[in-house]
Amino acid sequence: MMIKRRVxxxxxxxxxxxxxxxxxxxxxxxxxxxxxxxxxxxxDIATTxxxxxxxxxxxxxxxxxxxxxxxxxxxxxxxxxxEGRVVNYIFNTDVENQIQRDIHYRVETFLDRIEKGDIPGPxxxxxxxxxxxxxLPIDKVKENQNLLEIPIGQVLxxxxxxxxxxxxxxxxxxxxxxxxxxxxxxxxxxxxxxYINILVHIEVEVSVVIPFASAPIxxxxxxPITRIFEPGDVPQYYNKxxxxxxxxxxxxxxxx
Numbered sequence: 001m002m003i004k005r006r007v008x009x010x011x012x013x014x015x016x017x018x019x020x021x022x023x024x025x026x027x028x029x030x031x032x033x034x035x036x037x038x039x040x041x042x043x044d045i046a047t048t049x050x051x052x053x054x055x056x057x058x059x060x061x062x063x064x065x066x067x068x069x070x071x072x073x074x075x076x077x078x079x080x081x082x083e084g085r086v087v088n089y090i091f092n093t094d095v096e097n098q099i100q101r102d103i104h105y106r107v108e109t110f111l112d113r114i115e116k117g118d119i120p121g122p123x124x125x126x127x128x129x130x131x132x133x134x135x136l137p138i139d140k141v142k143e144n145q146n147l148l149e150i151p152i153g154q155v156l157x158x159x160x161x162x163x164x165x166x167x168x169x170x171x172x173x174x175x176x177x178x179x180x181x182x183x184x185x186x187x188x189x190x191x192x193x194x195y196i197n198i199l200v201h202i203e204v205e206v207s208v209v210i211p212f213a214s215a216p217i218x219x220x221x222x223x224p225i226t227r228i229f230e231p232g233d234v235p236q237y238y239n240k241x242x243x244x245x246x247x248x249x250x251x252x253x254x255x256x
Contacts, residue, residue: 038152039210039212039213042150042210043208043210043213043215045150046150046170046208046210047215047217049150049170050170050206050208050217054204054206054217055219057107057110057111057114058107058204058219058221058223059223060106060110062103062200062223062225074092074095075091075092075095075096075182075198075226076089076090076091076198076228077089077090077091077092089184089196089228091182099182099200099225100181100182100200103180103200103202104178104180107178107202107204108178111178111204111206115171115173149167149168149169150167150168150170151168152166152168168210168211169210170208170209170210171208171209173206173214178202178203178204179201179202179203179204180200180201180202180203181200181201182198182199182200183199183200183201183222184196184197184198184199185197185199189229193229194229195227195229196228196229197224197226197227198224198226198227199222199223199224199225200222200224200225201221201222202221202223203218203220204218204219204220205219206219
């Protein structure tokens with residue numbers, strides 16, 4: 001006679017523990033897969049938005065007020081020959097350094113503010129005053145501690161869900177010192193004239209920070225601040241650049 005063993009089911013406590021463990025493992029794996037899938041898209045969106053704010057910082061640095069206060073006669077000095085004609089232009093070092101310091105300070109100050117989440121509204125003027133002693137109230141910093149927040153629905157690329165779901169915080173950190181340099185650009189005009197465009201070349205290095213990832217970006221921008229026209233002597237002969245042979249003649253002295 002065979003004796004059958006009675007199979008007892010595992011305790012409910014063990015079943016619950018195994019279920020919880022498998023659920024946690026599956027959840028972690030799913031999060032890793034989803035994170036790796038949306039991270040490039042999220043970083044692209046965050047980088048684009050960060051570039052907008054950094055470029056705005058450069059625009060604020062060279063604003064209307066600075067442009068109006070800039071005296072081009074002091075910034076650019078002309079060197080003349082014995083006949084009194086301007087043969088060369090040079091920058092006034094003192095004025096050049098002062099402009100670079102002002103722009104450098106304003107760009108860094110604006111970047112410091114957007115690091116704290118203090119972003120000017122779309123209607124805010126670009127020639128706002130930024131004082132070095134001005135600090136944000138602590139409650140405002142807490143409310144706007146992130147540069148921006150991107151909804152998960154926007155990352156998934158579904159228009160109907162663009163504003164739904166949890167948001168992903170995005171922050172900006174200044175990596176390197178802002179670099180500014182006064183440069184010039186010559187543009188030919190007319191027969192023998194030229195425009196001298198005075199530009200400010202600005203370089204900014206920032207880091208886009210999202211949860212569990214960050215990426216450095218470098219932005220460069222040339223912003224014009226003034227223009228000088230230099231007329232040249234009108235030549236006795238001018239060819240428009242065609243392929244036809246020019247018709248030359250001996251110049252005749254004017255009547256006396």
